[in-house]
Amino acid sequence: MSMKKLGAGLLATTILAGTVASAQDVTLTIESWRNDDLLLWQDVIIPAFEANHPGIQVEFTPSAPAEYNAVLNSKLEAGSAGDLITCRPFDASLALYEDGHLADLSDLEAMSNFSSVAQSAWQTDDGSVTFCVPMASVIHGFIYNADAFAELGLEEPTTVDEFFAVLDAIEEDGGYIPMAMGTNDQWEAATMGYNNIGPNYWRGEEGRLALIAGEQSLTDEAWVAPYRQLARWGQYLGRGFEAQTYPDSQNLFTLGRAAIYPAGSWEITGFNAQADFAMGAFPPPVPNAGDECYISDHTDIAIGLNPASPNAEAARTFLEWVGSEEFATIYANALPGFFSLSNFDVAMEDPLAQEFVSWRGECNSTIRSTYQILSRGTPNLENETWNASAQVIRGAETPEEAGQRLQDGLASWYEPQQ
């Protein structure tokens, strides 16, 4: 009897303590794949939020990038996932929303700070519901060794012809590998190759949307021409590029052995730390002088709300803050190379990051062509593009064959292309 009473008493106090605690102190947990950013969240972002929001504590609990999707899915199924969920772009997050694992955030006030292109990666196909607050995008281009360029008397190329003239000049000099990229891991060939230079040919959003609508096909000149340029890259990539991995390429460049690096802006932090020479960046060269330029400004990361969260109110407060100018400034400066997707004019200190983001003013932004809708079926267009880009650079497949193969694969399941 006395034991029972004691138990009941304990239970009551726990519940009481629990409710009191939750009224005052809420702890929000964030699921993320950015374990590289753990320190940044703990030391900069979370303290900045907590300073102005007493009573809400935030915990950042990332998992390994390659395992994130699988880990998150099983946590969501089991009901043990955190309150806030970092969103991959497009279908992975859309599937979570459709399964009821992401809440509708369209009514969030902060959403008005984001353009429709920025929101497109985390919307339903008809654009009626947005389920994640956009955080950052990455921009593609080329980073170069400015010291090497000065030594050889080279200038940033603006057209494809100038680009190859620069590569020829570096090759002729022989002191540097003209360009650092390998085909072993395949994705660089597609992400930093095809989707980097491609938008200039298919005119950014215009071509991308026409492809989704079925008005253009992957065998059209605009979609084959980037492969034609990639096929010429092979001879500038240095000996044994077939077995060169992504870290190999990064090291070749930061050790000063290669002059040009086809890049994504996320490299900036790492390169700043590793390279002891001056670096510059130029956007993908246009086919003809005077052409309008297009850059891949890819929506990469966002954050959403787990509907099963018991702290939805506090989580929404946090999400409003993620959409604010304060967050955009902190994030963009702490992680140069991840650019805010908001409409705020965020001041950045890193010169390389400034260079990248300045292209937004000169060129038209688009996102990677394969990410929205087109990679839903089998064969998966993104995976096939990795394969085809690597094949073309290796010279194992002609640009025309690659285009035809991708088109056949896409048309086999995607109705508008049939």
Next chain:
Amino acid sequence: MRKPPIRWHILVFLAPAVLVYTAIMIIPLFNTLRLALFDEVDRTRVFVGLDNFRTLFGDPLWSDAFWNALGNNFWFFLIHMLVQNPIGILLAAILSHPRLRFAALYRTAIFVPTILSFVIVGFAWKLILSPIWGIAPGMMDAVGLDAFFLPWLGLEGTALTTLALISVWQFVGIPMMLIYAALLSIPEEILEAGECDGITGAAAFWKIKLPLILPSIGIISILTFVGNFNAFDLIYAAQGALAGPNYSTDILGTFMYRTFFGFQLQLGDPHMGSAIASAMFAIILIGVCIYLFGIQTRMRRYQF
């Protein structure tokens, strides 16, 4: 007549192993086979019979990838059978030579890679063979074979064979140990009797020892077969889930992984993944059955 009493102790002693094995092996296995008969339509799981297998073998998009992976798997197995096992037998024969010095050292050194993780082996060999930092180009340069160095892991024609040889390097210790044990168990009297009949040296190996270790070679072959057709780790560690270049190193394990768990933008499809896993299971089952009923029952055994 009295019925014999039920021998409870048999049940009691078997129970723990049976329960554990059922829970972690048999139930998942049959659940996978069952999962292969379903598909997801409009977010609900529906029974589709053998449709997944019809897609896997009938739709060129799937069947091409499947046959490519199966063919690669057979090549992977063939290299092991032609390189790993003969070398293992040779090493065992040398090790069991009574006058060899430092035998224990060699035995340990050759066996050590077997206990290394696939990830370590994959990365170590990737670095050794790297055209940029690797020691392989330098070593070949030193002996004037510079011109013969190729980025083997990156070429469609050589990547799979290179990986198979790396795997051979890692696992050659296992056939060596098994054969070594079998060789040691051959009684001296038999060899001495052979010597009296004039069979010595190499002839003694071919005529006396080899027939006596054939059952061990059979076991090794079937272990290699099962191991190779379940292989995944090394390819994944060295080439990634897309098994490049151009799927030339794609084996059933990587194909199943990509399909089941998804990759990059490709969402996982547990139902097709299970269909591939079931096909792998069937292939291994058939291989083991051929061995058990076709070969092992006909093998002659000797008792000393």
